Amino acid sequence: MKIKQNIAISESGFLFDPATGHSFTTNPSGLRIMQLLREGKNKSTILEQLAQEFDTEHDTLERDVNDYLNMLNYFKLTQS
Amino acid sequence: MATSKKPYERPVIQRLNAGVTGKFGQPSVTASVSNIDGNSVDALIQQFGSPLFVISENTLTKTYRDAERAFTNRYPKVQLAWSYKTNYLDAVCRIYHRLGAWAEVVSGFEYEKALANGVEGSKIIFNGPGKSAAELEKAIHNQSLIHIDHADEFYVLRELVQQNGQSARVAIRVNMDCGIYPQWDRFGFNLENGEAFNMIEQICSVDEMHLEGLHCHIGTFVLSTQSYSIAAAKMSQLALQIKKQFSITIKYLDLGGGFASKNTLKGSFLQGQDANPSIDKYAEAICSAILKSGFNENELPLLILESGRALIDESGYLLGSVLSHKRLGDGRSALILDFGVNVLFTAFWYDHKISTTQVHGQWQEDMVLYGPLCMNIDVVREHITLPPLNKGDKVVVHNTGAYNMTQWMQFISMRPAVVLIDRNEKPHTIRLRETTATIQAQEKIPNHLTHG
Numbered sequence A: 001m002k003i004k005q006n007i008a009i010s011e012s013g014f015l016f017d018p019a020t021g022h023s024f025t026t027n028p029s030g031l032r033i034m035q036l037l038r039e040g041k042n043k044s045t046i047l048e049q050l051a052q053e054f055d056t057e058h059d060t061l062e063r064d065v066n067d068y069l070n071m072l073n074y075f076k077l078t079q080s
Numbered sequence B: 001m002a003t004s005k006k007p008y009e010r011p012v013i014q015r016l017n018a019g020v021t022g023k024f025g026q027p028s029v030t031a032s033v034s035n036i037d038g039n040s041v042d043a044l045i046q047q048f049g050s051p052l053f054v055i056s057e058n059t060l061t062k063t064y065r066d067a068e069r070a071f072t073n074r075y076p077k078v079q080l081a082w083s084y085k086t087n088y089l090d091a092v093c094r095i096y097h098r099l100g101a102w103a104e105v106v107s108g109f110e111y112e113k114a115l116a117n118g119v120e121g122s123k124i125i126f127n128g129p130g131k132s133a134a135e136l137e138k139a140i141h142n143q144s145l146i147h148i149d150h151a152d153e154f155y156v157l158r159e160l161v162q163q164n165g166q167s168a169r170v171a172i173r174v175n176m177d178c179g180i181y182p183q184w185d186r187f188g189f190n191l192e193n194g195e196a197f198n199m200i201e202q203i204c205s206v207d208e209m210h211l212e213g214l215h216c217h218i219g220t221f222v223l224s225t226q227s228y229s230i231a232a233a234k235m236s237q238l239a240l241q242i243k244k245q246f247s248i249t250i251k252y253l254d255l256g257g258g259f260a261s262k263n264t265l266k267g268s269f270l271q272g273q274d275a276n277p278s279i280d281k282y283a284e285a286i287c288s289a290i291l292k293s294g295f296n297e298n299e300l301p302l303l304i305l306e307s308g309r310a311l312i313d314e315s316g317y318l319l320g321s322v323l324s325h326k327r328l329g330d331g332r333s334a335l336i337l338d339f340g341v342n343v344l345f346t347a348f349w350y351d352h353k354i355s356t357t358q359v360h361g362q363w364q365e366d367m368v369l370y371g372p373l374c375m376n377i378d379v380v381r382e383h384i385t386l387p388p389l390n391k392g393d394k395v396v397v398h399n400t401g402a403y404n405m406t407q408w409m410q411f412i413s414m415r416p417a418v419v420l421i422d423r424n425e426k427p428h429t430i431r432l433r434e435t436t437a438t439i440q441a442q443e444k445i446p447n448h449l450t451h452g
Helices: A028-038 A043-053 A058-074 B041-050 B056-072 B088-099 B108-116 B133-141 B151-164 B194-206 B225-246 B279-289 B308-316 B436-440
Strands: A014-017 A024-026 B013-017 B050-058 B078-083 B100-107 B125-126 B145-148 B168-175 B209-215 B251-255 B302-305 B316-327 B331-338 B355-358 B365-369 B379-386 B394-397 B417-421 B425-432
Touching: A024 A028, A028 A058, A043 A058, A058 B013, A058 B302, A058 B316, B041 B209, B041 B225, B041 B316, B041 B394, B041 B417, B041 B425, B050 B056, B050 B308, B050 B425, B056 B078, B056 B088, B056 B279, B056 B302, B056 B308, B056 B355, B056 B417, B078 B088, B088 B100, B088 B108, B088 B425, B108 B133, B108 B225, B133 B145, B133 B151, B145 B151, B145 B209, B151 B168, B151 B194, B151 B209, B168 B194, B168 B225, B194 B209, B194 B225, B209 B225, B225 B251, B279 B302, B308 B316, B331 B394, B355 B379
Parallel strands: B050 B417, B078 B100, B078 B302, B100 B125, B125 B145, B145 B168, B168 B209, B209 B251, B251 B302, B331 B365
Antiparallel strands: A014 A024, A024 B013, B050 B316, B316 B331, B316 B394, B355 B394, B365 B379, B417 B425
């Protein structure tokens, strides 16, 4: 999964989609996922990275990352 | 060197909606509640299980004292009667009785509970439309205050007192137009069409019946204090009319209950905490109306109040746990909690205030709260804004003291334990959590189904 190239992402978690004019906000863990996607990381690498950075269990992380990626699709922020 | 990990919060992304804000403005942020009367929520759940009802004796006592003060500051003769149907756990009832409350019961079952809780028969008010002959006989024997609800009850009562030659202390239940829509006219006898006065005439014709009071129950969660003012004025005029026509001094006026608690009714624009009348406003409306109605100072009737909800709602909490976070088809978040509408019956009426137990960041999201029942109606809140919660997180539902611990249903899952935190902040189990054995103890299997 990749984030569309034209999506602007600020360091504070503000996102702008120039194609639709929609703006979004994301929290720090969400922003970290966006950054890793931008770096071209796949889901398993993202999970490994987040597990190293955040204090949580693997199952929780896996479920939440799946949910977050689904929401990126739902908001049409991704490209194949 | 080991590096410490950052605290985790479920990743959330939200679309920003620019433009005019909705009529509800910004969503309110509810502060987390990790502690109830000196007991941590986590520790209570660990010790007594989840979900769990908790009752604060401190809050209960303070609310009772505040209500008592609100009325006694304005009127010389006041008696509160604890409404058993609101919460008839024995420990709860006994606290009210120790504070000075009489018992107000609406069934033989509640009547038995009141006696077992040590209430003198003469301090039990027997309301309700479903009293049996045997229950009435007991109430006559105990000199309880019997509030006659309908003509058939009067005839049964008349037969009993005439057969036994024992006198009964009675009142009639009066319904009237107090400006409330829809008007409650199902309890007692209507004032405006003359039915109430006709019944009073009949009661006065029976030597063994002593008409001591007048009772009304104008509604529930009544937000208009003016309605109580009208009810109190009409009841007073009726009492004065009885005095004039039958030379009977009405000893008490019972204005029933129906005062709102601090809960927020579904569909209400403002939060109940801010918008609902205080107990002082109800007291002012009722006491002023009686004092202005023309009673001689030495013949002022005793004022009885049977408020339940307003006295106990705030002292009750329901603690629970998140079973899962899930995503709905339209992108909304939803949480499945370990308690449903079978336990939190009042979720059908109120948008309950619900808090988390941990301090979260600034992130909040709109979500739906579901219970664990496999039923579509099992919705605890259709819409609420909460931090991103995950499996295992705890929540606290506020203002649950009234009706939940009586109207709850054993449906699909068991009813939880109830813990009372006493005035020294010590928790006590006052009702055990149900088990499969609790339910099965009531069942019987016919012989032909016992084998093979």
